[in-house]
Amino acid sequence: xxxxxxxxxxxxxxxxxxxxxxxxxxxxxxxxxxxxxxxxxxxxxxxxxxxxxxxxxxxxxxxxxxxxxxxxxxxxxxxxxxxxxxxxxxxxxxxxxxxxxxxxxxxxxxxxxxxxxxxxxxxxxxxxxxxxxxxxxxxxxxxxxxxxxxxxxxxxxxxxxxxxxxxxxxxxxxxxxxxxxxxxxxxxxxxxx
Numbered sequence: 001x002x003x004x005x006x007x008x009x010x011x012x013x014x015x016x017x018x019x020x021x022x023x024x025x026x027x028x029x030x031x032x033x034x035x036x037x038x039x040x041x042x043x044x045x046x047x048x049x050x051x052x053x054x055x056x057x058x059x060x061x062x063x064x065x066x067x068x069x070x071x072x073x074x075x076x077x078x079x080x081x082x083x084x085x086x087x088x089x090x091x092x093x094x095x096x097x098x099x100x101x102x103x104x105x106x107x108x109x110x111x112x113x114x115x116x117x118x119x120x121x122x123x124x125x126x127x128x129x130x131x132x133x134x135x136x137x138x139x140x141x142x143x144x145x146x147x148x149x150x151x152x153x154x155x156x157x158x159x160x161x162x163x164x165x166x167x168x169x170x171x172x173x174x175x176x177x178x179x180x181x182x183x184x185x186x187x188x189x190x191x192x193x
Contacts, residue, residue, distance in 0.1 A: 011152055019145035022090065029098040038099040043193045045096035046184060052089040053180035056082050060174045076154070082173075083151060103190050105129045110192035129186045136179040143172045 063078035104114045106122035119126065146169040153162035 015148040023141045042099045050184035053177045057177040140176045
């Protein structure tokens with residue numbers, strides 16, 4: 001994989017920089033000691049993010065079908081649409097997590113504390129949720145530079161490099177999109193609003 005993304009261009013440095021800054025910025029905003037008061041409208045954002053992840057999954061699958069059929073124009077449009085949705089998702093995610101404390105899976109009384117009784121009540125479902133959440137977060141961080149390199153290679157006409165990198169990037173990006181929806185449906189029952 002290193003051979004695929006190896007390049008001495010300024011664009012490579014920009015992609016790597018963006019790939020480092022995004023997770024650091026997201027982590028910093030999530031871990032803010034005091035949340036930003038953005039108003040109650042932010043409670044809608046998890047729903048929006050689930051829709052965005054769902055649409056992204058559909059776009060990725062359609063783009064895959066289009067490229068297999070040789071329809072490069074449709075593939076390009078679908079993929080660029082997926083990238084735009086990813087950017088909108090990122091903004092929405094940051095605003096939400098900078099404004100609202102994270103909800104704990106299994107916090108049945110919505111007091112922000114997961115008691116032993118609540119853990120017992122939700123049982124093994126919590127472990128399944130945590131697996132999906134952890135893999136979703138980890139792979140969403142890992143996939144960013146690969147997505148950006150895939151777009152860079154495609155848009156700069158380096159199609160062989162693009163083809164090599166998307167063999168890894170496509171399934172990971174699709175997994176991240178799908179698990180985002182799964183995580184949403186699992187945690188949404190614990191939203192106190």
